[in-house]
């Protein structure tokens with residue numbers, strides 16, 4: 001799979017919400033949601049506390065930190081941490 005070029009723009013849909021959010025590939029999901037006025041729980045903003053945990057229903061994300069506060073099983077099950085996750089595709093996420 002080819003990696004997106006810098007600043008590719010993707011759409012984030014929050015499961016159950018009508019509006020889509022635009023997010024570029026260098027911006028965290030949380031930052032994109034905050035910019036769009038979406039209220040989402042957040043605390044540490046560095047991938048350790050898990051306050052922001054979400055379920056990735058569709059799409060793929062990447063992390064700049066080597067291993068965010070998720071187990072391998074949780075990642076496999078589709079959990080993500082929006083404060084440090086960046087989109088690699090159009091996404092659908094849900095509150096966990």
Ligand code: FES
Pocket residue numbers: 041042043044045046047048049050051052053069081082083084
């Ligand atoms: S806000 Fe702490 S892990 Fe996302």
